[in-house]
Amino acid sequence: MSVTVVNPATEKAIAKLERDGVEETDAAVARAKAAFPGWRAVSPQDRARLLRRLATLVEEHGDELARIESQNVGKPISGAGGEVEMVAQVFHYYAGAVDKHLGETIPVAGGVDLTFREPLGVVGLIVPWNFPLNIASWKLGPALACGNTAVLKPAELTPLSALRLGELCVEAGIPEGVVNVVVGKGSTVGQRLVEHPDVAKIGFTGSTEVGREVMRGAAGTIKRVTLELGGKSANIVFADADLERAAASAPYAVFDNAGQDCCARSRILVERPVYERFLDLLVDATRRVKVGDPADAATEMGPLISAAHRETVASFVEGEPLFRGDVPEAKGFWFPCTIVEANPGDRVARDEVFGPVAAVIPFDDEAEAIGIANDSPYGLSGSIWTRDGARALRVARAVESGVLSVNSNSSVRAHTPFGGMKQSGFGRELGMHGLNGYSEVKNVFISTEA
Ligand code: NDP
Numbered sequence: 001m002s003v004t005v006v007n008p009a010t011e012k013a014i015a016k017l018e019r020d021g022v023e024e025t026d027a028a029v030a031r032a033k034a035a036f037p038g039w040r041a042v043s044p045q046d047r048a049r050l051l052r053r054l055a056t057l058v059e060e061h062g063d064e065l066a067r068i069e070s071q072n073v074g075k076p077i078s079g080a081g082g083e084v085e086m087v088a089q090v091f092h093y094y095a096g097a098v099d100k101h102l103g104e105t106i107p108v109a110g111g112v113d114l115t116f117r118e119p120l121g122v123v124g125l126i127v128p129w130n131f132p133l134n135i136a137s138w139k140l141g142p143a144l145a146c147g148n149t150a151v152l153k154p155a156e157l158t159p160l161s162a163l164r165l166g167e168l169c170v171e172a173g174i175p176e177g178v179v180n181v182v183v184g185k186g187s188t189v190g191q192r193l194v195e196h197p198d199v200a201k202i203g204f205t206g207s208t209e210v211g212r213e214v215m216r217g218a219a220g221t222i223k224r225v226t227l228e229l230g231g232k233s234a235n236i237v238f239a240d241a242d243l244e245r246a247a248a249s250a251p252y253a254v255f256d257n258a259g260q261d262c263c264a265r266s267r268i269l270v271e272r273p274v275y276e277r278f279l280d281l282l283v284d285a286t287r288r289v290k291v292g293d294p295a296d297a298a299t300e301m302g303p304l305i306s307a308a309h310r311e312t313v314a315s316f317v318e319g320e321p322l323f324r325g326d327v328p329e330a331k332g333f334w335f336p337c338t339i340v341e342a343n344p345g346d347r348v349a350r351d352e353v354f355g356p357v358a359a360v361i362p363f364d365d366e367a368e369a370i371g372i373a374n375d376s377p378y379g380l381s382g383s384i385w386t387r388d389g390a391r392a393l394r395v396a397r398a399v400e401s402g403v404l405s406v407n408s409n410s411s412v413r414a415h416t417p418f419g420g421m422k423q424s425g426f427g428r429e430l431g432m433h434g435l436n437g438y439s440e441v442k443n444v445f446i447s448t449e450a
Pocket of ligand 1: 128130154156189190205206208210228352380425
């Protein structure tokens with residue numbers, strides 16, 4: 001059986017690969033298991049040096065990796081370039097973190113108490129198609145820094161950048177077997193990783209529905225899991241905000257990556273006195289989003305990942321929206337930037353669209369804004385726009401989300417923690433917090449009694 005990889009902007013096949021199954025997954029786990037004792041024994045300084053070399057190789061191959069990602073996901077080349085820069089930053093960061101992931105000494109009677117941060121063993125890393133290389137690095141960086149070996153499963157739609165990253169790992173000098181990439185279906189390769197007795201942990205990013213399956217499957221072997229799942233994040237705009245700035249930035253918080261972003265601020269809540277004014281500014285700003293050929297450096301939004309996904313996205317738009325942008329007439333899974341006015345209970349305002357559709361909702365006061373923002377099973381991301389500092393802090397504390405930004409829509413950085421609350425998952429990636437998901441605390445008491 002083979003996998004045909006398609007460019008979503010042209011609908012043309014760009015690669016044909018062998019499809020791995022259970023047997024190949026088991027072989028990859030066996031390779032990772034065999035490589036584990038050697039990798040955990042590599043000195044911290046050498047492990048850091050190897051990760052640093054990988055980061056440098058990612059930088060040196062930046063254009064190539066961005067091109068692969070752009071062609072495989074349909075994302076604009078400029079955005080893909082920025083994502084590859086972040087991948088390098090992530091490996092640089094975790095290279096620096098290797099010897100700063102410290103244990104403790106704890107005062108005890110009759111001796112000394114020490115903690116160690118032990119690696120888990122073989123970790124299974126399951127990654128979605130929307131940010132394939134980025135999300136792979138968020139898991140691989142801390143996993144390798146802690147001394148684990150890994151089996152990485154990219155989404156079947158977008159395996160090309162993970163395969164190239166696997167080659168770069170070897171080129172960097174990371175021993176064979178430490179990083180293994182398996183290309184196959186979630187329901188076979190993914191599920192086998194989840195159930196495999198020699199896999200100690202699953203780092204998963206994807207839908208809440210599959211996350212639930214992963215958690216259920218992991219129970220059989222009491223595997224550790226980290227789940228980064230869906231979101232329906234609120235962008236809350238108060239009447240005292242810098243409306244021009246908030247409106248200029250809002251389209252990119254929904255339409256970046258064609259809305260296929262778990263952090264998409266796809267519910268825009270606007271305080272009623274400025275609602276009409278904000279809508280005008282938002283429509284103006286959205287009209288300026290450049291949609292087209294992902295290979296063009298000026299393009300800001302490309303197509304959706306597949307025809308099937310386009311159908312799902314289209315099902316969210318009922319009747320005539322407030323605004324619908326233009327798309328190329330050529331082949332490709334295009335979907336226009338779309339703005340709809342919504343009530344908090346509407347499907348478009350409750351479910352994750354994962355496409356370029358923004359739902360705008362008016363609110364009367366701070367309490368109502370918080371109520372609407374929290375009336376969701378999700379709790380991943382969000383923004384608060386106001387000039388009132390006390391309010392910004394009050395609302396930031398009250399909104400049930402793992403990652404928030406004030407007067408900005410940017411909240412993902414290599415060195416700060418990222419992850420969700422509620423059904424957006426648990427565990428944190430990135431920053432020093434990311435190391436906790438790939439290590440376990442061991443406590444050792446040493447008697448000093450004569
Ligand atoms: P899926 O949950 O369908 O897939 C994610 C990954 O899991 C893919 O590699 C997939 O493999 C694999 N998978 C599918 N079924 C199983 C299974 N039974 N056991 C183990 N692994 C499995 O999500 P999508 O790829 O469709 O991505 C879109 C969704 O992911 C959105 O809902 C989005 O919100 C969420 N997401 C969350 C992010 C976050 O950080 N919170 C970031 C990005 C996306 P394959 O596709 O090859 O079959």
